[in-house]
Amino acid sequence: MRINLVRLLLNLSHSLDFSGQEITHHHKRVALMSLQLGKAAGLDENALFELFKASILHDAGAVTWREKLDLARFDIMDTYDHCLRGYKLFSNGFLDSIADTILSHHDRWKGENQTGKSKTDIPLASRIIHLVDRVDVLTGGDRNILDRSREVLSRIRELAGEVFDPDLVSLFEKLSIKESFWLELQAPWIEEHLIPLIPYRSITVETGDLLKIAELFARIIDAKSPFTYRHSLKVARVARLLGEKTGLSREDCDHLEIAGLLHDLGKVTVPEVLLEKPGALTETEFNIVKQHPYYTYWWLKTAAPQSLLAEWAAFHHERPDGTGYPFRKAGDELDLPSQLIRAADIFTALSEERPYRKQLRWEEIESILKSQAKNGGLDEKIASTLLSSKDELT
Numbered sequence: 001m002r003i004n005l006v007r008l009l010l011n012l013s014h015s016l017d018f019s020g021q022e023i024t025h026h027h028k029r030v031a032l033m034s035l036q037l038g039k040a041a042g043l044d045e046n047a048l049f050e051l052f053k054a055s056i057l058h059d060a061g062a063v064t065w066r067e068k069l070d071l072a073r074f075d076i077m078d079t080y081d082h083c084l085r086g087y088k089l090f091s092n093g094f095l096d097s098i099a100d101t102i103l104s105h106h107d108r109w110k111g112e113n114q115t116g117k118s119k120t121d122i123p124l125a126s127r128i129i130h131l132v133d134r135v136d137v138l139t140g141g142d143r144n145i146l147d148r149s150r151e152v153l154s155r156i157r158e159l160a161g162e163v164f165d166p167d168l169v170s171l172f173e174k175l176s177i178k179e180s181f182w183l184e185l186q187a188p189w190i191e192e193h194l195i196p197l198i199p200y201r202s203i204t205v206e207t208g209d210l211l212k213i214a215e216l217f218a219r220i221i222d223a224k225s226p227f228t229y230r231h232s233l234k235v236a237r238v239a240r241l242l243g244e245k246t247g248l249s250r251e252d253c254d255h256l257e258i259a260g261l262l263h264d265l266g267k268v269t270v271p272e273v274l275l276e277k278p279g280a281l282t283e284t285e286f287n288i289v290k291q292h293p294y295y296t297y298w299w300l301k302t303a304a305p306q307s308l309l310a311e312w313a314a315f316h317h318e319r320p321d322g323t324g325y326p327f328r329k330a331g332d333e334l335d336l337p338s339q340l341i342r343a344a345d346i347f348t349a350l351s352e353e354r355p356y357r358k359q360l361r362w363e364e365i366e367s368i369l370k371s372q373a374k375n376g377g378l379d380e381k382i383a384s385t386l387l388s389s390k391d392e393l394t
């Protein structure tokens with residue numbers, strides 16, 4: 001499986017941008033402005049590509065809606081937590097080259113930062129992201145963006161040399177003299193402005209690196225709530241085991257593992273209060289939960305249209321009898337790998353604690369899986385393969 005890296009990162013950024021009822025495109029706007037400013041500051045192609053990766057993922061360390069909404073306030077002082085969490089997420093693995101940039105992306109120019117850095121010790125990419133990130137926060141709201149742009153510029157000018165790198169502020173002022181600079185930020189086709197600025201936009205990643213990226217995002221997804229701590233990692237492990245037991249090829253098992261890691265990518269669209277609610281969900285709340293596999297599907301399908309990764313990952317709430325959600329797939333429409341992910345997800349969820357119950361014992365899990373298999377919720381053969389793997393699973 002080969003996936004275009006830029007497309008994948010753009011899609012994954014959607015998942016970081018959910019903090020209300022819709023995608024806000026904050027990361028894309030920050031990436032668009034960062035690349036323009038980086039180019040004006042004379043960065044070469046390699047540095048611009050690093051800047052793209054860091055800017056499109058810069059707030060990956062902010063996982064809860066609460067935190068994301070806080071960061072949308074200009075005067076927020078407590079920013080270090082999400083920087084440090086982002087740094088730890090990225091510091092080993094496929095995207096380790098952006099870890100330092102992420103750590104310092106709220107460092108103030110003059111110093112007194114928890115990173116211990118000031119002025120030009122702060123990575124240039126961090127200084128760029130810091131400035132345009134705060135510009136983006138200031139430009140939000142309902143008023144005409146050109147009306148607002150003047151206030152934004154005077155605000156950042158006031159803070160040049162204190163909070164922001166003064167040279168970057170001057171460069172930014174020159175760039176943003178064009179009305180089109182601001183209008184592009186609001187355009188529904190913002191990607192059409194952003195993509196041509198990204199160097200190396202046709203490079204692809206293959207299975208090995210994809211596994212590393214998927215693991216990184218699994219950690220982001222799982223960090224949303226203590227109840228889902230390591231959930232995606234476990235689903236991937238169980239799915240792989242089931243894949244091996246049912247005779248799938250090594251390549252398919254790798255893909256199954258990636259699908260397992262990303263199956264709940266769409267969970268970021270569900271506010272954490274619902275994941276942590278001690279009682280039963282209301283119909284309205286359940287409707288919000290039901291949207292998560294749809295988003296998983298969409299983000300993966302548009303990133304990897306040639307493969308079945310999206311189907312494998314996103315069909316985990318589809319039941320063989322056709323009464324699952326959100327696609328109402330049934331019987332033959334659900335291939336073996338999709339059903340393996342479903343079984344792995346159900347098993348893993350039952351073996352974890354939930355706000356409304358303790359984790360279940362093997363005997364309890366066994367009886368639930370058997371009754372699911374009997375009433376059309378789970379494939380019978382897969383259920384018995386899983387139940388015969390007690391030693392590996394406990």
Ligand SMILES: [Fe+2]
Binds near residue numbers: 071105106
């Ligand atoms: Fe941030």
Ligand SMILES: [Fe+2]
Binds near residue numbers: 026030058059071133
């Ligand atoms: Fe941000």
Ligand SMILES: [Fe+2]
Binds near residue numbers: 264293317
């Ligand atoms: Fe799910």
